[in-house]
Amino acid sequence: METTKPKKTTFINGAIPSEFIGNSIAKHQSKTTIGAHNIFLGQVRADEMDGKKVVAIDYSAYEEMAEQSFYDIREAAFAKYDLTCMHIYHSLGLVKAGEICLFVFVSSPRRKVVFEALEFLVEEIKAKAPVFGKEIFEDETYTWKKNT
Template sequence: MHQESKIREIFQEGPILPEQVAASLQAHQHKKQIGAHSMFMGQVRADQTPQGIVAGIEYTTYRDMALEQMHQIREEIFAKFGLTCMHVHHSLGWVPAGAISLFVFTSSPHRKAAIEACAELVERIKKELPVWGKEVLEGEGHQWKSNN
């Protein structure tokens, strides 16, 4: 089962590409003890705000703190749900509206654990990681996004 306890990099510059999602799924086909995968993909919305339409989000983080916190969350989720695998990819920098900025992928022998772990993992990432999004508006202007 879960053997890694090292801090893993989760951040990448720019959006998560569809090819990355496909590659993650492809890489797990040889792991025949897995019976279920659950995935979450967070997409940047072109929200209409009182200040204008969101063109995209500029993500920043306090990387060392975020990676340490993610490591703790990872260990707790693995222990609670008995997962086989867990992968988290979070964008930094510019992500235009319509692109994916968060990809969470959990795997386990049975569907309930994979689904529940994925849902809890997403909620904890949004609440606990020091990641900030500055919504850049079409034309000029920006506003800080709340994590909800």
């Protein structure tokens, strides 16, 4: 009998708060078959491009396609690795330099698995998920709206 994990919502409006990340980790303490966790946090860099500094990235996606892509990536990881839990969250909308835009969290009974699975997941996300980022530069006029 094949079992698949339920589809989950991947997107978070704006930056991913550190409290959300901490709470996600804390919720797994009751799962005592887990022996290892590993996380990847993607952060917006204040890169310099053509002499201009990036102050934020405005993320967009073909959401339905992206959710299917994330689902397929999750399923491939569960098929390939002995994982207990896996969570993927990606920002949509404006994320300022220094803020978190991608949070990938894996759990397994064994530590070696979480290292291999996390690398697989992040590389698959970067290669296959239709999520796009537009750099916002320090010299551009941009209306900073609060993400809700």
